[in-house]
Amino acid sequence: MQNFINHLITLSRMNRKFLQTLVPLVVFFLSLPFMVNAQVVTSVPALPTAGDRVVITFHADRGNQGLMGFTGDVYAHTGVITNLSPGPSGWRHVIAAWAVNSPRALMTRTGTNTYTLTIEPNIREFYNVPAAETIQQLAFVFRSADGTRTGRATGGGDIFHDVFQPGLQVSFTSPVGFQPLYERNANVPISVSALQADSVTLFVNRNRVASTTAGTLNHTWQATTTGRFNLRAVAYRGQQTIADSTYFFVRPDVTVAPLPAGVRNGINYINDNTVTLVLHDPPAAKQHVFVIADFNGWQLDEDYFMRRTPDGRHFWVTITGLEPRKEYAFQYLIDGDLRIADPYTEKILDPWHDQEIIDQGRYPGLIAYPRGKTTHAVAVLQTARPPFQWRNNNFVPPAQEDLIIYELHIRDFLESPNNTYAGLRERLPYLRDLGINAIKLMPIAEFEGNSSWGYNNAFFFAPDKFYGPREELKRFIDEAHGMGIAVILDIVWNHSFGQSPLLRMYYDEARNRPADNNPWYMDQIFANPAMQWGYKFDHGSQYFRDFMDRVNHHWLTEYRFSGFRFDVSKGFTTRFKGNDDPWGSRFDQERVNNLTRLFHNLRSVNPRAYVILEHLSDNDEETALANAGMMLWGNMNHSYSEAAMGWHDGGRSNFQWASHRVRGWQHPRLIAYMESHDEERVMFRLLNWGNQTPTYNTRELGTALRRVELAATFLFTIPGPKMLWQFGELGYDFSINRCPDGTINNACRVDPKPVRWDYFNDPRRRRLHDVFMLLFNLRRNHEVFRTHDFHMDVSGEVKRIYLNHPSRNVLIIGNFGVTPHTTPGNFQHGGTWHEFFSGQSRHVTHNEMALTLQPGEYRIYSTVAFPAHGVPLSAPEQLMPAQTQIRVYPNPSAQGFWFQVPVETPSDITLEVLNLTGQIVYRTTQQSFPGNNTLFWEGFAGQADRRGIYLYRISVGNQTFTGRIAVK
Structure with a gap:
């Protein structure tokens, strides 16, 4: 049953109306x-x-x-x-x-x-x-x-x-429950039932107050004083006795007092021994609140009874005597029956899922949940927490138009249990060498369950512990900054799910929805069930906006994220969307106003903060948002998939909408992509539904990978920010809907997917990786890919992109058909044009000079040659001839590399080591002798900023052999 429940919790990106109905069931099971x-x-x-x-x-x-x-x-x-x-x-x-x-x-x-x-x-x-x-x-x-x-x-x-x-039994039937609570001067009903007893006696705080010879004893206690009252019932039969115990607590009147100066909602650290806790109650609907915690044994105690402000909108208490750096778990007990963690906590303990984290060693030193003492998630506070020592304080994030974003999900990017913040940090050299300059993490704020896409957030200030300690998240971001890589956080402000304390504080159980007086939530605004996810946040509420702004500021300042991708930004409105607008795509001025306010609020904290919207609305609204400064996702999955597969009828392979100019936008703020976490993988489509002829089959693996090269060349050369989904550079070919048992089912969309780092060892997939890398290097290093003077001709089988810039002109041309095409080149003008991948030049006498392109062939021509890339893009079997027994060891290494080269006829041996941009970083030549010859390269003497993948090129006579080494 637990596995079933965990699976339900992960269904945060599909069947969301169904899941909303299931949330109460999950709660009762757990x-x-x-x-x-x-x-x-x-x-x-x-x-x-x-x-x-x-x-x-x-x-x-x-x-x-x-x-x-x-x-x-x-x-x-x-x-x-x-x-x-x-x-x-x-x-x-x-x-x-x-x-x-x-x-x-x-x-x-x-x-x-x-x-x-x-x-x-x-x-x-x-x-x-x-x-x-x-x-x-x-x-x-x-x-x-x-x-x-x-x-x-x-x-x-x-x-x-x-x-x-x-046999002889006795039990209290009133009061029962966990920590029964009464007001002063209340009449507390006490009832005791007994089996086979001669008599029953009741004691209150060790004082005998009542006795009976009947099977039931009823007594009323008048609570004239406050505090804890211990009850004991003793049943007698001859010389035999049996007892039962319970207690109740009589609370004092609530003290009314203003908030101390300088405190705000949540946990306020006053000094190394003192905190002030503030619980926000905007509708002034709650009557009283206790703090229960490790520091009071999880018992009701008048010293931890919270004061209320004169307007009734805040409860607060100052707690002293805390041990510096010690972690304490705590909750608010509201009106005697509702237990919540502080909504502003930066760490929670979870009664249902923490044990898996502990068992897998994901979070060393994680304190235990106070099992048997309370229920639901608990918050954690810690005074005098050592500050994180940031090393890369001068990081400047890339300009918006230069972004190459690598979207990844930590769970599915690394093998368990290394799929953590620390494990991700170890993979940064790979991402740096690939050439991306930004990483977009799928949501990592504390979500329900452990295995999840993360769009079911519950605690918005706390990094999810399944991925490790918060300090490791900071180390990952700090090291990424040291490599010039920005980190962007995916965050959800359309909805939350049922474990959010903001929801639980004001929830209508009978109607299974937020209560009418909930200051942060509202009823669903979409008539379309497919647009109803979790419980809807109220973007018209100032209380919600204040909470959202504070969360966003926290991630920008405490963790130094460079910005956000906002999930389902269509939901940032209160206007109802009926069946005549089922996806909420029509222009909504309230939504534009809300998002513009949010944008300026973030920029007031970090003037460079990225604001990225998953909006996907009509173009008039997206144009307004882009003109206001925001970036928007541009989902081109369908068109690029059709183009790669070789299907062109009806204009379905026309991806001109990947251009912000075609959309009429003033600025390049469209993040076009052909894959994201939410779309089917292009390679999977190719291998299953690609076009074919008797002599050319896009469903064959090698051909399919070349088709992805073609599509990538026509995506990443378009000016403006771009994004790829994890392992797209290696031709990841497992369906988004793959189930753990290998079947394909829509219900498995958010299930874990195979982690295939071994793909990097396949020369065909490594070639695809290298093409991505070269395209990224072009984008980063040459102004022509930032030009505003460009246009696209991408409606037919042969597609072209024209880039014009004072530094050079560029023509990208490719055959997306499945048969050869001889076609006019349509160069911008005559002259000498240089092809980037092959390094060959062509003299063009007239712009329509014919070119013959094989199916899937692509070229990048420029009027000024780009520097030679130095990356071998030959057929895989030519990279390392089978008869060559070159040995490289150790590999990877931090202490240098030995190269063993067999030679039959004496001649010079030249060893060159190149970085992935083609720059030679080491070169040596020595005389060979018959037999095995050994060369040594000492590497970079442990320089951390030089770690990564390098190429080696060994020349012996008229033969050249290449391969890869990894510098640790």
Whole structure:
């Protein structure tokens, strides 16, 4: 069941309306059993045994009240907890599956909010429990016939009712629950039930207050003083006694006091021993709040009872005596029944998923969740936390128009358990050598579950612990900056899911939606279910905007992210989108205003901050946003896939929309891409649906990889920012919908995908990598790829891009068909043109001079030759002839490399080492002799900034051999 639940949690990018319905079910499966509200269910007899006939009464107006006032049929989803249960909430012998409306579990309505279920002839036979199994509790969740409404314990947990063993027994039936809480001067009802007892005596704080010879003792305690009251009931039978204990707490009146100067919502560190905690209650709807924590044993204590400000909108308390640098877990207990972590916490502990993190060694020294002391996520505070020592303080992020963004998902980029911030840092040299200058991380703010795309955020200030400690995230960013690479954070401000404390503070259980007075959320604005994800943030609320701004500022300043990609930015509005505008694409001035305000707010913190929108709306709105300074995703997956596959009818391979000029934009702020995390992989489409002829087949691996080279050449040479999805440079060919078992199913979209770093060792895929690398080097180093004077002719099988600049003119031409084409070159003018990849030159006498292009062939011509790239792009079998037994060891290495070269006829041996731009960084020549000859290169003496992939070129006589080495 846990694996099933984890899978549900990861479904954050599809079936979102379905998942929204499932969130309460996930909560009830995961909640701990002791969070039972007082008498959500009662029983006759009060202390049932396994052999008793029992009548259970469900009080729908208690607990979470999810079925209060409901008029339809109600069913009991019910089972038992036994000595064989795997844990305290391990249901066994369930009467029927969740979706099955069993007549045995149909409740009988006895009042507006009361229902009964008769368990007969007895508990053991009703649940069909073997005689050798000890029944400890009955377990319930009550539900409507369609399962959309549920009756559960307060806080969303399962409802449990104790089953007793025959013999002398005693138990409190009131007060029950976890930390019962009363106001001063309240009359506290105390009830005790006993089995086979001669008498029962009640003690309050060790004082005898009542006694009876009946099976039930009822007593009322008047709470004239505050504090904790310990209860003990003792049942007697002859010389035998048995006891039960519980307690209740009487809270003081709330003290009204203004906020201390200089504090703000959340955790305020005053000094190394002191914090002030501030809980924001904008509608002034909460009555009282306790802080429960490691530092008070998770007990109610008047010293940790929060004050309230005169306007009722904040609760606060100052806590002293904390140990410097020690981590303390804590929660807010609101109105006696709602437990939440601080929404502003930078670290949480999770009762359901932290153990996996600990078991896999992902977060060394992670403190344990306070199991058995509370439920739900808890916040962590730490005074005197050592500041992170940034090394690369002078980093300047690339200009927007120069961005080459590598989008990656940490979980699927590295093998587990090395898929962490630290593991990602180790791969930075690879990304640097590829030539990208920005990394876009899919969401890493604390999300629900461990295995997720991350779009189901719950705690927005906290990096998810599944990827490691926050310090490792900072080290990754710092080292990326040292390599000239910006890091961009994907963040979600359209919605959150059910574990967000901002949602849980004001949630309408009966309607399964944010309460009407929730200051941060609103009802869904899309009629289209496919646009309804999680619970919708209210972008018209100043309270929400303040929270969002503070989160954004946190990531910009504390972690030095260079900017954000905002998920589903269409949702940054409150205007309803009906079925006449199902995707919300029509111009929305409120949305433009909200995004423009957000843009300027971010730029006030970091004048260079990137603001990237996943908007995908009508062009008039995107034009307004681009003109305001924002960048927008340009999804060209379909057109580039069709072009690569060789399908051109109906204009489906026309990717001219990848040009900001075609869209009528003033500035190059379109981030065009042919793959993203959310789109099918081009290689997968090629291998399955590519075009073919008897002599040319795009579905063959080698040909498909060359087709991706072709498509990439026509994407990355277009001026303006660009993006690629992880491993696209290696021809990643697993479907986005691949399941762990290898099948293809839409339901598996967000499941883990194979990590294929071994692709780099395939010469055909390495060639694709090198083409990407060369294209990126061209973009970074030559002004012509920043020109505003360009146009595209990309509607047919032969496609062209024309770039004009004072430094040089460029023509990119390629055959996207599956047959050869002899076609006019359509050069901008006559003269000598130089082809970049081959290094060959052509004298053009007239601009229509014919060219013959084989299927999939591409060329980049320029009027001024680009520097020779030095990267071998020959056919794979020519890179290293089979008869050559050159040995390089060790590889990779930080201490130098030995090259062993067999020679038959004595001649000079020349060893050259080149970086990936073709620059020779080392060269030596020596006389050879017959047999094995050895050359040594000492490397860079451990210089960290020189790590990465290098080429070696060994010349012996008239033969040249090439390969790669990795400098550690």
